[in-house]
Amino acid sequence: MPSNSKGKSPHKPRVTPVVPGTRPELSELETRIQGARGRISPLYTVLLNSPEVASGWEQLFTAIRQKTSVPPALRELVILRIAVLNGADYEFEAHVSHALAAGMTQEVIDRLRRDETGKFSGVERLVLKDRSYVKAASVNLWWLFSTLKTRRPGDERRDPWNGS
Numbered sequence: 001m002p003s004n005s006k007g008k009s010p011h012k013p014r015v016t017p018v019v020p021g022t023r024p025e026l027s028e029l030e031t032r033i034q035g036a037r038g039r040i041s042p043l044y045t046v047l048l049n050s051p052e053v054a055s056g057w058e059q060l061f062t063a064i065r066q067k068t069s070v071p072p073a074l075r076e077l078v079i080l081r082i083a084v085l086n087g088a089d090y091e092f093e094a095h096v097s098h099a100l101a102a103g104m105t106q107e108v109i110d111r112l113r114r115d116e117t118g119k120f121s122g123v124e125r126l127v128l129k130d131r132s133y134v135k136a137a138s139v140n141l142w143w144l145f146s147t148l149k150t151r152r153p154g155d156e157r158r159d160p161w162n163g164s
Helices: 023-035 040-045 051-066 072-085 091-100 108-114 122-126 131-139 141-149
Strands: none
Touching: 023 051, 040 051, 040 072, 072 122, 091 108, 108 131
């Protein structure tokens, strides 16, 4: 994943970020984001240009991150994999701390960064074995959650696309 010498994306946002606290009409939304996320990240400062998008994004991803039965480490594995497949180094870097907090090792994170997915097993292998599974997750997160909810370790033989 291309990055500058500090490991951060060299790209600047194409949209001017909103400095939190500078637009009174956003104060309620900023408070909600701060409460759910602990801070207003650079991503949200850009999303605040469209309050409806920022609000929807925050609600959707708060539900995904905090209100599903998908184990946090598996959720972060999928997020990191999607970031690699989409060339989204900012997203990858933004989720490294979450992955570590969820119990993922630095070694696993580094393998994902290098796009080395062959050494995974079980459910992890299921979601990583075929790019279409993870790509589908980036488009249809509910498919991923419903698929994982019905699977148990050792179920990687079943193909959710055709029910076999």
